[in-house]
Amino acid sequence: MALTGLSSADIENCRTAARNGTIHFPTGKVGFDADFPPLSKLEKGKCPKKPLLHQKGIPRFPTDLLELKKLWNVGRLFLKCACTGCEVNFTWLDHMLWYVIDNLDKLDPQAPSDKIKMVDFQALLRTSWRKPILAQVTFLFMREYMMKIVHLSTQTLL
Ligand SMILES: [Zn+2]
Secondary structure (H helix, E strand, C coil), rough: CCCCCCCCHHHHHHHHHHCCCCCCCCCCCCCECCCCCCHHCCCCCCCCCEEEEEEECCCCCCCCCHHHHHHHCCCCEEEEECCCCCCCCCHHHHHHHHHHHHHHCCCCCCCCHHHHHEEEHHHHHHHHCCHHHHHHHHHHHHHHHHHHHHHHHHHHHH
């Protein structure tokens, strides 16, 4: 938690939010601007405009495989530009974070040292990215609960 500056109470609040099925960001077309870099800085061919953060909502009870696939991503966060014509141009937030951790130069190629790049990244995690990080942690607990349900259901079959 040192990297993000989250406290034990923050983590516990995320666990509670996951148990309650809390979605932090409004679902739909309106995204949250947390000052994420353009996806084109991270991946060739992506949109050069600044992406907005969105969060997968909770679908109705799955009636078919398509709905079930959506259920697996409940609460998952993703980045997507606001322009029309880029509908497939999104990136899962967790993928972006893992990539950036290993490629800090993508955030600020002008930073004079690796240490400063890490300090800049940490500052983002603790300020403008704080709410998205809390929602991401909540999503991880939601996944954990889903995995537990799967595990329990397989145990009862044995
Ligand atoms: Zn776009």
